Amino acid sequence: MTRPGLRNRRVGLFRDTGTTQGIYGDHIEDWTLLTSRWAQLQDGVGSEKFADESERAKQAAIINLPYDETTKGLGPADRVRYDDGAGLVVEYDIQSASDVGGLHETVRLVCLIRSPEATRIP
Numbered sequence: 001m002t003r004p005g006l007r008n009r010r011v012g013l014f015r016d017t018g019t020t021q022g023i024y025g026d027h028i029e030d031w032t033l034l035t036s037r038w039a040q041l042q043d044g045v046g047s048e049k050f051a052d053e054s055e056r057a058k059q060a061a062i063i064n065l066p067y068d069e070t071t072k073g074l075g076p077a078d079r080v081r082y083d084d085g086a087g088l089v090v091e092y093d094i095q096s097a098s099d100v101g102g103l104h105e106t107v108r109l110v111c112l113i114r115s116p117e118a119t120r121i122p
Helices: none
Strands: 009-021 027-051 054-066 078-083 089-099 106-113
Touching (some): 054 089
Antiparallel strands (some): 009 078, 027 054, 054 106, 089 106
8 A cells, every 4th residue: 555645746647549640641649638646656677678770768667546446447558647847747658557455545557658759559
């Protein structure tokens, strides 16, 4: 269980609603804000991987949220955005979500920090 006092970051929870085609033929991702919640963010361990002959860094994070009707349904089609209000905005792709201990108190998200040039992880 995450003590409420440790949830000291306000995050936005977004759902992927598909893509549309822009006027120049480009694909535009559509994201809908589901809600915002107080969360505990824990920076995880990063790993370096090679893809398409270029080096990519992937940094993991754990995000703990209160369990409720919205957060219990989060998954890989969703994204988390943290904005500290001072110019730092970080987006996270959700890799997995679980009910901690099956107690219906805390949802734990395992996420990867989304780099601006990254492609959407299915």
